[in-house]
Amino acid sequence: MKPCYINSAVSISAQDTLNDSNFLENTISFEGKLAEAIHPNYKKFLSPIASRRMATAVKMGVAAAKKALELAKLEMPDAIITGTGIGCIEDSEKFLNAILDNDEEFLTPTSFIQSTHNTVGAQIALTLKCKGYNVTYVQGAASFESAVIDAQLMLHENEANTILVGGTDELGKFLINDIIFAEEAEEHPIQTPFGEGAHFFSLSSYKQTNSFCALKGLKIFNKARTDTIETKIKAFLKENYLVPEDIDAVILGKNGDAFDVLYQTLQDSIFRDTPQLHYKHLCGEFFTASAFGFWIATNIIKQQQIPDVLTLNSIAKSSYKNVLLYNQLKGQQHSFTLVTSC
Amino acid sequence: MDALKKELKESIIEQLNLEDFSVDDIADDDALFGDGLGLDSIDALELIVMLDKDYGIKLTDPNEGKAVFVSVEVLAKYITDNRTK
Numbered sequence: 348m349k350p351c352y353i354n355s356a357v358s359i360s361a362q363d364t365l366n367d368s369n370f371l372e373n374t375i376s377f378e379g380k381l382a383e384a385i386h387p388n389y390k391k392f393l394s395p396i397a398s399r400r401m402a403t404a405v406k407m408g409v410a411a412a413k414k415a416l417e418l419a420k421l422e423m424p425d426a427i428i429t430g431t432g433i434g435c436i437e438d439s440e441k442f443l444n445a446i447l448d449n450d451e452e453f454l455t456p457t458s459f460i461q462s463t464h465n466t467v468g469a470q471i472a473l474t475l476k477c478k479g480y481n482v483t484y485v486q487g488a489a490s491f492e493s494a495v496i497d498a499q500l501m502l503h504e505n506e507a508n509t510i511l512v513g514g515t516d517e518l519g520k521f522l523i524n525d526i527i528f529a530e531e532a533e534e535h536p537i538q539t540p541f542g543e544g545a546h547f548f549s550l551s552s553y554k555q556t557n558s559f560c561a562l563k564g565l566k567i568f569n570k571a572r573t574d575t576i577e578t579k580i581k582a583f584l585k586e587n588y589l590v591p592e593d594i595d596a597v598i599l600g601k602n603g604d605a606f607d608v609l610y611q612t613l614q615d616s617i618f619r620d621t622p623q624l625h626y627k628h629l630c631g632e633f634f635t636a637s638a639f640g641f642w643i644a645t646n647i648i649k650q651q652q653i654p655d656v657l658t659l660n661s662i663a664k665s666s667y668k669n670v671l672l673y674n675q676l677k678g679q680q681h682s683f684t685l686v687t688s689c
Numbered sequence: 690m691d692a693l694k695k696e697l698k699e700s701i702i703e704q705l706n707l708e709d710f711s712v713d714d715i716a717d718d719d720a721l722f723g724d725g726l727g728l729d730s731i732d733a734l735e736l737i738v739m740l741d742k743d744y745g746i747k748l749t750d751p752n753e754g755k756a757v758f759v760s761v762e763v764l765a766k767y768i769t770d771n772r773t774k
Contacts, residue, residue: 395708395709396727399705399706399707399708400706400731449742452742453738453741453742454738455704455734455735455738456731456734456735457731457735460731
């Protein structure tokens with residue numbers, strides 16, 4: 348597979364990540380169950396007329412996408428590919444509650460129109476007047492990775508030269524309480540808060556002056572056990588002509604639940620002598636949280652440093668060339684993402 | 690009538706997410722569509738549902754809608770004359 352060059356990486360999350368000069372300095376810790384995104388002034392990105400019907404995920408997504416294009420100095424991408432686990436849940440909740448509250452009468456169109464999962468991708472395209480390929484992937488915790496694989500394939504097959512790819516999810520107001528309630532009933536529940544965010548990246552098939560790293564490989568698979576995960580990761584690295592010792596930092600999607608044992612297996616074996624990082628304590632757990640991990644991976648290579656708040660061990664490297672991201676949710680929807688310098 | 694106009698302005702701001710507007714920003718005779726508040730066809734649907742839900746008025750004739758949604762002043766008079774709740 349040809350490398351995909353990464354020309355910009357933008358994050359709106361529960362940390363102050365939209366500010367380019369701030370790579371996880373002065374981070375916020377969360378006491379409660381929710382890690383709500385820090386919202387920028389959306390008037391900088393959207394006219395009041397355009398934004399008044401947009402829910403949180405749409406506003407975050409459009410703002411992150413516009414900033415990603417601006418940083419990449421790209422006016423119009425050939426394609427827009429989005430991943431989301433739960434779509435525009437805020438409007439879905441609004442619409443469904445209106446059905447119940449009004450006994451299936453007096454239903455207004457706005458929240459229904461906006462409640463579909465592809466609203467974010469569609470609104471980005473409408474804002475840019477982009478008539479190119481536009482697809483949204485909904486694949487649980489592998490939604491963002493599914494979008495990136497599609498982008499990778501399109502660039503490899505020369506079907507596009509520049510692609511805007513991202514992941515968005517919002518907390519909403521009601522369903523999240525049921526999720527927290529169900530999670531608390533688990534024997535080993537998720538320990539990080541639940542979060543939200545929008546992350547967008549500009550990818551290209553050719554190296555540009557502002558390309559700062561490249562996506563080398565990405566693999567998604569649905570199941571793995573502690574006795575198979577090491578073999579799978581070695582096979583993935585071999586496909587990319589690497590061995591575990593070549594990895595300069597491994598970013599793990601640890602959230603404190605029982606399935607963290609999969610990460611721990613790697614921490615205690617093939618990545619024992621590798622800088623080990625985690626990130627979900629900063630952004631919260633959500634279906635596209637791994638896009639925050641991807642943003643961290645790109646920034647480590649760009650800035651050649653690892654903020655202390657991410658580290659799980661005290662090992663450091665003099666330079667960071669190959670960064671591996673491993674994410675899974677509840678022992679399913681595993682993904683390996685390999686980012687490398689270019 | 691003044692209380693109804695204020696209520697309508699509040700409902701319009703809330704239902705149509707006119708975040709940058711306050712009741713004082715909407716004059717009684719401001720055009721709701723076009724150059725006034727700049728509402729569009731989706732807003733018209735929202736207003737039709739609001740009339741039905743809050744005042745028991747069913748608007749079925751599109752031409753009647755055009756005449757009713759001229760301004761808050763006109764809308765308030767129409768509601769006063771036709772409301773069933």
